[in-house]
Amino acid sequence: MAEMPYIDLDKCDSCALCIPVCRCGALVLVNNVITLIETEKCGWCCECEEICPLSAITCAFEIVFADE
Ligand code: SF4
Ligand code: SF4
Structure with a gap:
């Protein structure tokens, strides 16, 4: 199953949008x-999360910088 953003329908x-x-x-x-x-x-671009005015979409993918 592909990982996808989460939508809070409430x-x-x-x-x-x-x-x-x-x-x-x-x-x-x-x-x-x-x-x-x-x-x-899904390119995990997280544009959906950014544009949502109600913060109803959560993109599970964060860019994490590893410690050097
Ligand atoms: S906008 Fe980006 S992160 Fe959101 S579902 Fe589409 S491709 Fe995936
Ligand atoms: S932008 Fe947010 S509030 Fe609008 S349809 Fe998408 S998830 Fe729902």
Whole structure:
């Protein structure tokens, strides 16, 4: 199973702002509910997390710099 961002549907108001920023088409509205389609193409760009005005998307992927 591909790792994907997490959407908190209690926060999401289905504004759809996140859909056009997703480069892999993983975000769609299904019956007016934002839905993530699992895809290996998710580039973990986290644009969806950044654009969401309600902080409803959490991108699990953080860039961590290893100690030198
Ligand atoms: S992290 Fe990027 S590619 Fe993945 S679902 Fe969000 S916007 Fe789409
Ligand atoms: S931008 Fe945020 S509030 Fe709007 S549809 Fe996407 S997850 Fe929901």
